Amino acid sequence: MTTIRDVAKAAGVAPSTVSRVLSGSSRISPATQERVRAAVAKLNYYPNAIARSLAGRATHTIGIVIARPAQQALANPFFPELMRGVGTCLQGRNYNLLLSMTGSPAEERTACMRMVHHRQVDGVILTSSRTHDRLIDELMAEEFPFVLVGRADDQLPVNWVNNDNAAVGAMAVEHLISRGHRRIGLIAGPPDLTVTIDRRRGFEETLARAGLPLTPKHQVNGAFTKEGGYRGMGQLLSQPEPPTAVFCTDDAMAVGALMALKERDLVRQVAVVGVNDDPLTALIDPSLTTVRIPVFELGNTAAQILVDQLRGVVQGPRQVILPSQLVVRESTNWTLA
Amino acid sequence: MTTIRDVAKAAGVAPSTVSRVLSGSSRISPATQERVRAAVAKLNYYPNAIARSLAGRATHTIGIVIARPAQQALANPFFPELMRGVGTCLQGRNYNLLLSMTGSPAEERTACMRMVHHRQVDGVILTSSRTHDRLIDELMAEEFPFVLVGRADDQLPVNWVNNDNAAVGAMAVEHLISRGHRRIGLIAGPPDLTVTIDRRRGFEETLARAGLPLTPKHQVNGAFTKEGGYRGMGQLLSQPEPPTAVFCTDDAMAVGALMALKERDLVRQVAVVGVNDDPLTALIDPSLTTVRIPVFELGNTAAQILVDQLRGVVQGPRQVILPSQLVVRESTNWTLA
DNA sequence: AGAAGTAGTGCAATCGCTTGCCGGAAGGTT
DNA sequence: AACCTTCCGGCAAGCGATTGCACTACTTCT
Structure with missing residues (x-):
């Protein structure tokens, strides 16, 4: 050497x-x-980067912990795309990315605090979006730099980047209403996730604004999986007066919902909207109408905020909302008779 | 502190x-x-991990560089799944994962050598599988520990993990033959990738063994993308005597090929096999017959080999081949009249 | 001409931990 | 009783950089 x-x-x-x-x-x-x-x-x-870090009291590395249960792991390209965004930003700014993969959200906290305590990173990006999270309290208590992605907490003075999930719900519902639907159902993800809460809010507010009734029986929750959507749609269809259109808060669920429709030969009878614009949803039959989330940009912006803070470029917490976009395809592209 | x-x-x-x-x-x-x-x-x-690394002359970190052109990035879940495998192994063995994302394979070498030269990692996992790669020579020259995944080079005394790509091609073709097909085409990926070479070899050897002719006109190359497959199938169908079955060396290409068939209303006329078992290929119409590559295991094993070497558990280079598995679905599940 | 700056380098301490080597105490041998 | 081992644990020298401070020449000013 x-x-x-x-x-x-x-x-x-x-x-x-x-x-x-x-x-x-x-x-x-x-x-x-x-x-x-x-x-x-x-x-x-x-x-030698290590020696430099020790002397300079900075690792020039930021950490990200990905908590993905194996099953959900494949279902959507959220994380890879997010990391591409993060990586792209970091590369240009000479920061490294330390990745920790854990199976469950429970391990997430441990993994993250390990990085932090051992001083392996200068800051962390958090992706799991539980409504309340002890991890956040701990980081705040230690005054360790971090940024939340996919979650907006107006109460806390912390960095975050998010897409406007209420708008996502609103766009979906407005689109369905414009296609003539009046009985619009909801298949939502786990109720404690802020994405679920926000998207549902957009959904409900838009219904209300249009003067349409909120029918609790037309709302179900499930896991962010194909099976969750499949079962959810099954429940909705078993109602006496089932919805003619359904908003699923995630593509995987929407795909499951479509499967349920296909089995019953109801494809052109019930409209379905998903969220994410998973690339292959364009290829299934019928192709899926969905709301595209700017995942790359989410990651990119998060990294940018964190690095800026580490470099002392900015002071207070920054909070950014990025716009989503409706992509209309076959699963909704017809008008209710 | x-x-x-x-x-x-x-x-x-x-x-x-x-x-x-x-x-x-x-x-x-x-x-x-x-x-x-x-x-x-x-x-x-x-x-403090940094101080420990400096004193101990080991970072306890292994590096992985992901070279994915943005376009291909989404197309398949190969990398996320690979990293899950790597991450899972590393977590249990108290190693960290430093991730470098680059856009092009060209930057891959630079990114990797940056990690190596700056002594940020103790070893690296290489995923880009070009036939010949200067990067490998450099690492060997510096005697830096590394392991190749998704590539088998029998000439070099280096660590690698791979699935048996020749067997992949063979399984696909045997399956098609068993369904009565005699004119079997190939839509292959970039010709300089070893995966392409190996899968084609399995394809050709099996045809030969079955006494079927090799028809050069029935073989085309393209990018590992939907478009590549779409165009490839277009070319094959424009032949005077087009194949009745096509082996695509990648799911994304197979999906593209199916699109081309759908447009021409030839879905039940031409069988298609892909490779990877991308989760959503089960959901498209028709669902895709494919060969599942053990991606998680590939990553897991690679990490294991590397860590073992770093710990001095093993001496010489280890080379592992993991088995793939045929998954039959609608796109081939019928017999040629 | 002497004082006061200023630019260009070097010295040495420091970052927080690991580890080779050494010494003292305790116990075991002739 | 003198001598060896063995066991524990401390000392201090690194690991390879960064950085505050000091020092030497020159300029520049009065």
Whole structure:
């Protein structure tokens, strides 16, 4: 291993001088800079990141913990896309990404605090969006930099990035209403997730605004899975007066819902809207109308906020809402007779 | 920040003793251990990972670089699933995962060598499977630990994990033959990837073994994308005597191929097999027959091999082949008249 | 001409932990 | 009783960088 000392020797200067040249900071004469750079090139020197971190009291690494139960893991490309966003931002800003994958949300806290306590990262990105989370309290208590993605908490003075989930629900319902539907059902995800809460809110407010009744029997909850959607649709269809259109708060559920319809030969009778724009939902039959969430941008922005804070560019907490977009396909693209 | 010195003071011992207790290594009397542990608990002490790395000359981190052009990124769940495998292994063995995402394979080398040169990781997992890769030469030259996944190079004494891609091609073709097909086409991925080469080999060998002719006109190459498959199928269908069955070396391509068939109303006329068992391929119409690659296991095994090597558990290079599995669905589940 | 700046470098402490080596105490051998 | 082992645990030297401070030449000012 060639160290900074070797370079210093080769260039006939002190290690501190090499360090200064490399960090581009202080006033070192052009001549000396030249000599140092030549030595660096000649010896093929790369500063040891670990040593640099220790001395500089900063790891230049941010952590992200992905809590995904194996089953849900595949169901949607949310995390890969999010990480692409995060990674893209970080790459350009010379930060590293330390990834921790855990099976359950329960382990998430442990995994995250491990990173934090061991000082492996300068900040973390949190993706699990439970309504209340002890993890957040702990991070706040330790004043450790972090940013929430996919969750908006107006009460807490913390960084977050989110899409407007209420608008997601609203867009979906407005679209269905415009297609002539009056009895609109809801298949929602786990009720304690803020995404669920927000999307349902948009759903309900829009119904109310349109003067349509809220029918509790037309609302069911399930897991963010195909099976959840399948069962949910089954429940809705067993009602005396079933909905003619259903808003599913997730694509996987919407796909399950469509399966239930197919089995009963009701495809063109009940409209379905999903959320996420999972790439393959365009390919199923019928292709799925869905609301596209800007996942890449979510990750990218989150990383940006965190890095800005670490660099001291910004002070207070930043909170960003990114717009979603309705994508109309076959599953709703017809008008109720 | 509480340091090892604080703990030492609180326990009335030297820092070295604390270190020894924590690393569980040397002979420290139970009484002292008890006192140290108590102090650790009381002060809520966590060793600084950076300092530990510097002193211990090991980062306990392995690197993985994901080179995915944005477009392909979404198309298949290969990487997330791979990383789940890697992550699961690493978590149990107390290793960290440093992730670098790059857009193009070209940047892959740079990104990887950056990690290596800066000594941020103890070893790396390589996923891009170009036939020849300068990156591999560089790593070998520096004697840096690494493992290849999704690629088998019998020439080089390096670690790798792969599924048997020749068997993948063979299974697909055998299945098609068993369904009565005689004119079997191939839509293959980029010709310089080893996966492409191996799968094609299995394809061709099986045809030969069955005494069926190799028809060059029935073989086309394309990108690992829906569009690639769509165009590929278009080309095959424009032949005078088109194939009655097509093996696509990737699910995304197979989906594209099915789209081309649908447009021409040829779904039940031409059988299609894909590779990967992308979860949503079960949901498209017709559902896709495919060969499931053990992606999770691939990642898991790769990580295992690397960690074992880093820990000095094993010596020479290890090379592992994991079995794939045919999943029959609607796209082939009929017999040629 | 002497005082006061200023620019360009080097010295050495420091970051928090690991580990080789050494020494004291306790117990075991002749 | 003198001598060896063995067991514990401390000392101090690193690991490879960063950075505050000091020091030496020059300029520049009065």
